[in-house]
Structures are given as structure tokens and as C-alpha cells.
Amino acid sequence: MSVSVCVGVDANANVCTFCSSSDAASSKFDTIVGHLQDVAISPEFQGLRDGFCDRHCEVFEDTEENKLEYMIAFKEWTSSVEVFLASNLEARMPGFKMAAFVGELTGRQDQIDPELFEMLRSLGDFLAFKQEMLEYKEAKAFEATGGMMGAGPMDAAADGGFGLVVHSMGAR
Numbered sequence: 001m002s003v004s005v006c007v008g009v010d011a012n013a014n015v016c017t018f019c020s021s022s023d024a025a026s027s028k029f030d031t032i033v034g035h036l037q038d039v040a041i042s043p044e045f046q047g048l049r050d051g052f053c054d055r056h057c058e059v060f061e062d063t064e065e066n067k068l069e070y071m072i073a074f075k076e077w078t079s080s081v082e083v084f085l086a087s088n089l090e091a092r093m094p095g096f097k098m099a100a101f102v103g104e105l106t107g108r109q110d111q112i113d114p115e116l117f118e119m120l121r122s123l124g125d126f127l128a129f130k131q132e133m134l135e136y137k138e139a140k141a142f143e144a145t146g147g148m149m150g151a152g153p154m155d156a157a158a159d160g161g162f163g164l165v166v167h168s169m170g171a172r
Contacts, residue, residue, distance in 0.1 A: 053136040054140070057133050
């Protein structure tokens, strides 16, 4: 049940506004999304991403075959990011529940930055993960050679990295 928005005037001719519960829900959603954006671009998240990629990118090969170790790395990555995001959001917003937010997010994807939503969506996608790992590996090799390889580096960090996990957090 939603509470109506009521605008009135008190005895001193001051305008009083009572927000609906849907306005309060939108405000809370917007606050969570703002915190999520901050966490996604934080040096801590980038460090998590870069450290993970450094440890795992060398096992990935640009072939159609998907080795078991790719899926093991994918599951480790999604679990690490899920824990990282949930703990950071809970620290910023006591009482925050990731499952509730994910449920709300799927119906409100048009209300957040498309780039952020794509980052969220992409982490539940194994093929996107594999491509990111290959791009990171290529950029790392390019840097190691002093920029002397082929056409140039693929900037795996151009979109902030792998984005954030929605699929693995319950939006299946």
C-alpha cells in the first residue's frame, strides 16, 4: 500500500510536503546506486580486480575451448565481488540487504546509469568474463613489451573492469 503525496499549508503559511512511501523507496534506491557506483570505482575494487586478473589471466587462451579452470576462476571472481560489494554496501548503509536490492534492481534497470547496469549484468556472464580476462592478458603483455606488440593494448579497465555481479547474487 502506498501513502499519497500530500502538500499543504500549515498555520504559519509554510508549505508542508509529505512524501509517499514510493518516494522514500526511490530515494533509498538512488542512495544504494550512488554507493554502488562509488564502490565500483574505488581503488579497493580496482585493486581486487587487478590482483585477481594478474593471478589468473595467464591460464586463459583465445580458443573456443573453455577449460574447467576458467569456470573455477569465474566462480571465484563472482564470489569475491559479491562479498566485496555486500560488505561495502552494508558498511555504508546499516541494514542493507543485497537480495532485496537485486530484486528491486531487475525492475528498475532503466533508472540507473546504463554503463553501471551493464557492468552489473556482465559479471554474471561467463563469456564476458573470459573476454575481459583475455583483454587484460593482452594489455599486460603489451605493457611488458614496452608497447611494441601488434595493434596496441586492449584497455580492459576502460569501463571500470568487470563491473559488478548481479546474476550471481540472485537475479537469475
